[in-house]
């Protein structure tokens with residue numbers, strides 16, 4: 074089989090094309106492209122079938138596990154594929170590790186070190202119990218997320234563009250510093266003891282529920298991450314599609330009830346908007362995948378993220 078690899082503008086990427094045996098897979102083609110270019114390792118490559126000029130259909134993305142012959146015209150041993158460089162990639166674990174490490178390190182700096190003198194305040198500071206509990210709560214949350222990244226989640230995508238590390242770190246690190254600054258501030262006014270207890274207790278319960286949701290999602294896949302997307306069932310997933318996001322939002326609500334800062338509530342709103350957007354897409358994907366046709370199960374009626382509103 075001869076494979077011609079072209080760029081989206083039609084320029085040949087590998088001069089003279091690549092000869093492979095007829096039973097070769099897309100993954101083998103990717104390896105062959107890598108060995109010829111020495112730059113584009115497989116996870117950097119996006120291979121699609123050419124689209125007829127003038128049509129608005131989305132190009133078919135080649136599945137690395139599929140045989141190349143599946144994409145050939147009948148009885149043909151020639152194939153043209155369109156190559157796109159996705160840019161440098163990092164593993165999902167690396168991405169998540171760095172985005173969560175920032176808040177885990179930055180927040181305690183505001184609690185333990187005399188940083189407020191650089192903002193024009195004296196070094197004397199009374200630490201209220203709520204500020205100490207908030208530190209524990211915060212660190213527990215981000216340590217949990219890092220541990221879940223390495224020991225719980227089974228990701229289906231191997232890598233993410235390196236640029237996402239900078240974007241996601243900017244989001245998490247900036248919000249971490251913003252909230253830490255106000256919760257640990259020398260002029261911080263604590264809420265009542267009862268409100269603090271209710272907030273942290275509610276938040277902790279939601280964090281535990283969030284952990285359990287992640288275990289349910291984990292069990293939908295094999296250890297290698299195979300298994301695609303399944304209908305999550307059991308516990309809160311019987312009510313809401315993205316129960317892990319619901320519990321994530323509510324645990325931040327618990328933190329904010331206990332600490333009560335505008336910065337914390339701004340983060341809550343931004344995080345809820347982001348997760349709502351993702352939840353709508355996940356809900357749509359599951360409804361499309363499980364449409365009840367040709368023997369496929371039908372996706373049950375469920376809320377998307379925040380019952381009884383959405």
Ligand SMILES: NC(=O)c1ccc[n+]([C@@H]2O[C@H](COP(=O)([O-])OP(=O)(O)OC[C@H]3O[C@@H](n4cnc5c(N)ncnc54)[C@H](OP(=O)(O)O)[C@@H]3O)[C@@H](O)[C@H]2O)c1
Pocket residue numbers: 226227228229230283290291293294301302303304305317318321344347348351
């Ligand atoms: N505070 C914030 O701003 C914020 C924002 C986002 C997330 N979070 C927290 O971080 C956690 C992880 O976020 P995420 O966006 O990665 O969550 P997610 O997309 O729901 O995924 C969690 C894991 O479960 C897998 N999964 C999800 N639905 C599945 C299904 N139907 N069948 C099989 N596997 C499925 C995912 O696989 P794939 O690899 O295929 O995706 C991923 O490995 C959230 O639950 C939340 O607690 C916080």
